[in-house]
Every structure is written in C-alpha cells, then in structure tokens.
Amino acid sequence: MAFYLRDNNGFRDKHSTQHAVLDIVNAIHENIDHNVVSCGIFLDFKKAFDTVDHSVLLISCIIMVLEVQLTINYWFTSYLDRRTQTTQINSKISSKQNLTCGVPQGSVLGPLLFLLYINDIYTTSTKFKFHLFADDTNLL
Numbered sequence: 001m002a003f004y005l006r007d008n009n010g011f012r013d014k015h016s017t018q019h020a021v022l023d024i025v026n027a028i029h030e031n032i033d034h035n036v037v038s039c040g041i042f043l044d045f046k047k048a049f050d051t052v053d054h055s056v057l058l059i060s061c062i063i064m065v066l067e068v069q070l071t072i073n074y075w076f077t078s079y080l081d082r083r084t085q086t087t088q089i090n091s092k093i094s095s096k097q098n099l100t101c102g103v104p105q106g107s108v109l110g111p112l113l114f115l116l117y118i119n120d121i122y123t124t125s126t127k128f129k130f131h132l133f134a135d136d137t138n139l140l
Contacts, residue, residue, distance in 0.1 A: 020133035027129060027140050041128070041139040045118075049110055050102045052117045054080045057103075060116050079109065 024040065031038045045051075058080070061073045080103070084096040103113040121137065122130045128139035 020131055020136075020138070024131050024138055024140060027131075038140060043137040043139070045137070048118075049105050049114055052103045052114060053101050055100070057113060057117045060119065076113070080113075 028038045028040075058073065058077055061076055083099040083102075083104075085099055086096055087094045103110045103117075118132075118137075121132075125139065131138040131140065
C-alpha cells in the first residue's frame with residue numbers, strides 16, 4: 001500500500017503532471033534502449049471521487065489492517081456512513097438521498113480514500129508498469 005500512496009504524483013507536494021509525463025517518457029526511452037516495444041494505455045477515471053463504493057473502500061481498509069489500524073477503519077466508516085445529498089434548482093430543493101458511493105471532494109481525506117480504493121490496481125497486470133497521477137493512470 002505505501003508504495004502507491006507515496007508515489008502517486010497527483011497528491012504529492014511540488015509534483016505536477018510534468019513529473020508523471022517525465023516518468024513515462026523515461027520508461028519509454030529505457031524500452032527503446034533495450035529494443036523493447038512500448039504500449040501505453042491512458043485512463044482518466046471520470047467522476048472518480050463520486051464513484052468510490054463505500055463498502056469496497058472499507059473492505060480495502062480492513063484488508064490493509066496491518067498498515068491501517070482497526071480504530072482508523074472505524075473512523076473511516078463513521079466518516080462515510082450516513083452521508084446525504086440534495087439537489088437545488090432555483091428555489092426547489094429535493095429530498096435528502098443517502099449516499100453509498102463517493103468521497104467528499106475538496107476534503108483532505110478525499111484523495112487518500114480514493115488512493116486506498118484504487119491502490120491494488122497494479123495487481124491487475126504483470127505486463128504493465130503503472131504510473132498514477134491523481135485520478136489519471138497510465139499503463140505502460
């Protein structure tokens with residue numbers, strides 16, 4: 001867990017998309033030097049923060065209990081539990097609806113929770129090197 005949380009350029013101080021692009025370009029240059037063909041798949045998780053399934057996220061936290069203590073899991077659960085949303089158009093406001101997906105955008109915990117949610121994406125393939133930048137991912 002710590003590797004991807006630490007190395008995701010999108011949520012690191014003083015890192016920008018340029019750092020992520022440089023990592024990818026360097027990897028391609030290394031492949032060229034070794035006569036290896038490069039193939040890149042670029043993913044942009046549209047509305048990523050809105051689609052984080054709370055139960056999947058909390059299971060991910062529980063699985064990582066060796067690195068994230070159980071008390072913190074309870075805290076995350078209470079942070080995500082019973083969240084509601086409404087929609088307002090002009091003066092009309094909808095009734096409250098319970099949320100089962102999404103992490104609060106603009107919050108300090110939102111990016112961390114999203115990273116916990118996608119943290120094991122690198123296990124989906126042994127053929128690719130994963131480059132993460134916030135909610136954008138490159139498989140090379």
